Amino acid sequence: MDLEFQGLSKRFGSVWANRDISLTVKPGTIVGLLGPNGAGKTTLLRQLVGLTRSTSGQIVIGGRTVVAGKQWVKETIAYLPQHPLALGDLTVEEAIRSSALLRGQPRQDASRNTEQLLEAFDLQALRHRQVAGLSGGEHRLVGIASVVVAPTPVLALDEPTNELDPLMRRRVWDFIDRLRNPDRIVLLVSHNVLEAERVLDRVLIMSHGQIRHDGHPHDLRGNAGDILTVSVTAPHDATRLAHDMGSITDRIYVHPPTLEFTAPRPEALTLLAAWLAEPGLISSVSVNEPSLEDAYLALRDSSEENTP
Numbered sequence: 001m002d003l004e005f006q007g008l009s010k011r012f013g014s015v016w017a018n019r020d021i022s023l024t025v026k027p028g029t030i031v032g033l034l035g036p037n038g039a040g041k042t043t044l045l046r047q048l049v050g051l052t053r054s055t056s057g058q059i060v061i062g063g064r065t066v067v068a069g070k071q072w073v074k075e076t077i078a079y080l081p082q083h084p085l086a087l088g089d090l091t092v093e094e095a096i097r098s099s100a101l102l103r104g105q106p107r108q109d110a111s112r113n114t115e116q117l118l119e120a121f122d123l124q125a126l127r128h129r130q131v132a133g134l135s136g137g138e139h140r141l142v143g144i145a146s147v148v149v150a151p152t153p154v155l156a157l158d159e160p161t162n163e164l165d166p167l168m169r170r171r172v173w174d175f176i177d178r179l180r181n182p183d184r185i186v187l188l189v190s191h192n193v194l195e196a197e198r199v200l201d202r203v204l205i206m207s208h209g210q211i212r213h214d215g216h217p218h219d220l221r222g223n224a225g226d227i228l229t230v231s232v233t234a235p236h237d238a239t240r241l242a243h244d245m246g247s248i249t250d251r252i253y254v255h256p257p258t259l260e261f262t263a264p265r266p267e268a269l270t271l272l273a274a275w276l277a278e279p280g281l282i283s284s285v286s287v288n289e290p291s292l293e294d295a296y297l298a299l300r301d302s303s304e305e306n307t308p
């Protein structure tokens, strides 16, 4: 089932949160919606799930126009909101299992899947605790578990890894990766460009309520230009290396004994060759091609220049 945004706009008073968004997402795709604060990402997800009424335009799934509250819409789209919903007095276990039951999962499957998720997300010790009293990160995990326990054909996840520690972020990204399925669409908002890159099939970069770039992470990375990100360890004098760099880049980070910088490829390689020729100056080096984050920053800079 294709997901289509057809000329979608939302205006709050004099502010257009987004304007004339038209795009089609094919099933089997994990799409990342990236962009600065206030770009209109959350509003777009809320329009998709019917929590925000569009000023104009419509959303169509598999040829049917989405109308908030319709049963087929509830069975088709699951939503993880940016801010945790109050889940009343439910315990962790009840919250996850009842989400599965609400989406029509048979009781036995709901219980089995709930157990698996309690284990996968290290939530067993919290199973009888009320969701309302959990920490931000714990609440986030219960929210994600409640969405993935019975995945619908369309999943809208707003900042799924917000507030999670590094280990849990990795587990959640792995889970999202495993949600990929030829009949499913995952549309997620994230500020964590580096981590999201691994799972995304398509990236939409939004700013000022418009989609400025749309492509595969590989294609977007090309927009970062011919740059390299270099990290060197200089046990005795990392600060001197920063001086050697002169003005080739302003993206230099010195945390002795480590120096990191992002610079045009020829200049980066010339410097590295000179440093490596000096015995004992550098004890380790890593050189990386541009990441999606580099591309994102470069695209944002050019978008900001072109936006009034």
Ligand SMILES: Nc1ncnc2c1ncn2[C@@H]1O[C@H](COP(=O)(O)OP(=O)(O)OP(=O)(O)O)[C@@H](O)[C@H]1O
Pocket (backbone or CB within 6 Å): 012, 015, 016, 017, 035, 036, 037, 038, 039, 040, 041, 042, 043, 044
């Ligand atoms: N309920 C509302 N009332 C008034 N203005 C709103 C409302 N919701 C969003 N906006 C405005 O619409 C614009 C887009 O907001 P939105 O929350 O969609 O951005 P975002 O890209 O999700 O931002 P963030 O990354 O900070 O979450 C912003 O200017 C915001 O202030």
